[in-house]
Amino acid sequence: MSTFGVDAGLFVFNGRPIRLISGAVHYFRIVPAYWEDRLLKLKACGFNAVETYIPWNLHEPREGRFNFEGIADVTRFIELAHKLELFVLVRPSPYICAEWEFGGMPSWLLADANMKLRCMHRPYLDKVDAYYDVLMPLLKPLLCTNDGPIIAMQIENEYGSYGNDKAYLDYLRDGMIRRGVDVLLFTSDGAEDSMLQGGSLIPEVLATANFGSKPEKAFAKLAEYQPDKPAMCMEYWNGWFDHWGEEHHAREYDDVAGELDNMLRSGASINFYMFHGGTNFGFFNGANDFGRYEPTVTSYDYHALLNEAGEVTDKYMAVREVIARHVGPPAVPLPEPVKKMSYGAVRLTEQAKLFDQLDRLSRPVTSVYPETMERLGQDYGFVYYQTQVSGPRPKSKVVIQEVRDRALVYLNGDYQGVIDRNEHDNTLDMNAHDIAVEISPEGSKIGILVENQGRVNYGWMLKDSKGITEGVRLAGQFLFNWEMYSLPLDDLSELRFGLLREEERSVASLNSPSFFRGTFEVSEPADTFLKLEGWNKGVVFLNGFNLGRYWAKGPQQTLYVPGPLLLEGKNEIIVFELHGTIDPVVRFQDYMVLG
Structure with missing residues (x-):
């Protein structure tokens, strides 16, 4: 049994002072075959901890039906971190934000028009309780108090940016404790009065701060509320995410490294958000609406230390150097880079028009x-x-x-x-x-x-x-008097494709939303990037896996294709295009274009 807690303004692990240098790595944004590679690169940068959210909507996609397999196998991810001797910070709160669909909450909550979110509303709390009754027993054996790697868990995420129902925060905390969670609990909020007042449970629960710059100011504000606790930046925003139709965000490595140096010199602990962003596969991207609705792109590259494909960046090397100056060289060497390949152009020779396929994809529902x-x-x-x-x-x-x-x-x-x-x-x-x-x-x-x-x-x-x-x-x-067809596009096996004749391309392809299909051969599966030049807006499926959305308005111009999704031999690609394309050709290249 190990212990992690707070003593005299310091983090203490098994009675010894410790500083956390952590990085956010979301298992649900990375194919499982690459989890260990990303964690090794975290350790090779000098980090001693990994942080991850747990998205409720991934694990309970239908009410009462749970999923902890494949990319949702959170316990395997945590066990890999344990094998690499990394501490783990887990953020399992019902809401995670994370630029993830509905902030991680399941869409079926909204089937009840009277549902109230993130407060002491009994129907909402009942749903959370049913989820926690399944989730917490999976995490309990992985707590440090049970000789696992999880040293701390979050109660709610940036709650002060949303509400101020302290009874709700108490309810979540008590529910975690009642289910056997006996590690350090924390909250995380922006370093502003209203956010810390609304989102924290000081002094019973550790408060942490989220920010991207001016650490002295943020930690000073945090100290006003809890002067006797360690300073912890739970989200150091070293990059940012993109919305469709705007410029790709970038933050220079010297700026990031300089702020890190200031924080480490002050004795603070830190969690990089993100260390590695990954990809919003499928339909899991979130959106913002502050008067104008802005959906997030498929890539969650975040201009982080590792890029979307897990490659080491200049920012990674600069941060690695700063950490080495403060705590010594990393314990492990850098892993070999993951291979990238170009497979060239693929012509999609078959087409299935959506409106001809409705009865194969869905059963109509009628309503007034x-x-x-x-x-x-x-x-x-x-x-x-x-x-x-x-x-x-x-x-x-x-x-x-x-x-x-x-x-x-x-x-x-x-x-x-x-x-x-x-x-x-x-x-x-x-x-x-x-x-x-x-x-x-x-x-x-x-x-x-x-x-x-x-x-x-x-x-x-x-x-x-x-x-x-x-x-x-x-x-x-x-x-x-409407007829409605649900089209989640989670099963395309019933589609009936026909060959797309040369003379049809400029006419038939443009009038109706259509699925285009093609096949291509791969002798050596490796990471690659799908370029959809000449296409307008839609979704791509590779061997049945939803790679995510594309949109010609950018900034993102390629979709990341992890090598483990490819098969040696014949591969299938289906593009669902909403507005048509004159020439149905896609290209697999060995570099990304994010804007």
Whole structure:
């Protein structure tokens, strides 16, 4: 049995003072075959601890159905860290932020329109309790008090940025203790009065601070609230994440190394957020909304010490040098780089149009009014709504109240345009970007394909239901009697593809959302990067694995393909493209382009 705690303003492990130099590595953003490589590189940089969140939505994707296998095998990740003699900091709180879909909370919480999040609301607490009843027994044998590597666990994440319900924080803490968690507990918040007051349980629980610069100011503010505890930066933001349509974020290594040197010289402990960012595979990217909705890109490179593909950067080498000056050289050498390869161009020769495949992908649900994705029992992906409208009617504006997040509108199967969450006006006034349709005398079918681009992961807009959240109007009249197809795209095995003839490319490919399929041969699987030049917006599946979203607006221009996802021999790629492409060719290259 080992002990870790606080004594006389210091962290103490088994009675001896210790300083934590930790880095965030999210197992759920890395294919399991590379977990050990990333942890070895952490240790080879001079770190003695690894920190990870635990996303509830990954582990309980359907209420009462739990997943701890494959990329969700958190205990195996922690055991690997133990094998490498790393301490582990675990952040299992119901909410994690992390630029992860819905901040890590499961979408099915929102099927209850009355659900209140992150507070003493009994229906919410009941869901948390059911999850913790499964999760905590898995973590308990890995606590340092049971000779495991976990030395500390978080109660809630940046709660002071959201609320101030101390009874809720007490409830989470007591629930962890009741389930056998007997290691150091902590909270983490921004170093501001309101955040520390709302999010901490001082003096019973250690408070830590999150920031990217000015450590002296942040630690001074933290010391005002707990002068007798060690200074710990739980999130040292040494880079940043990207939203679609903005510039790629970068932070110079000398700036990062200089701030680290200041913190280590002051005696503080630190957790780099991130040490290695990884990838938002599938539909797990989050979003922000502070008056404008901004979804996060697929890459979570974060301009961190290791890049998205786990490669050592200049920032890594600069940080390694600073740590060596303060605590001595790292205990292990750097592992060999992971091999990268270019496989060249692959032509996708088969096509399956979405609207021809609806009955293979989904079973329609009928309702008087359009239902949200969550009410349909769906977590991620798309929903297709359609209704018949009587005619004739003059050209009238199509209004969606409210669309979450991006809708493609069709009239009798013909594409009319996009209604975007940010741009659409709910009034009857016509603007240049609005969609207006004319209904024929015999009536017309209106179809709306809505994409969930990622639920909000931070701030007051967390309750972010997807699909059509209120209704659809043609001019001032609500349209009722809808048929809805859930399209999570988690099983494409029933799709029926046809060969795409040369003369069809410039016509058939552009009118309808389509799946394009191709195969290619690999003699030696290795890491590679998928370039989709000439494509517009969609999702890529490699050998059945959802690599994530692409969008021509950038900044990200390539999707990371870890070598373990490739097969020796024949491989299959399916691209779901929303707006069409003239030439259905993709390219596998040996370098990333993030902006």
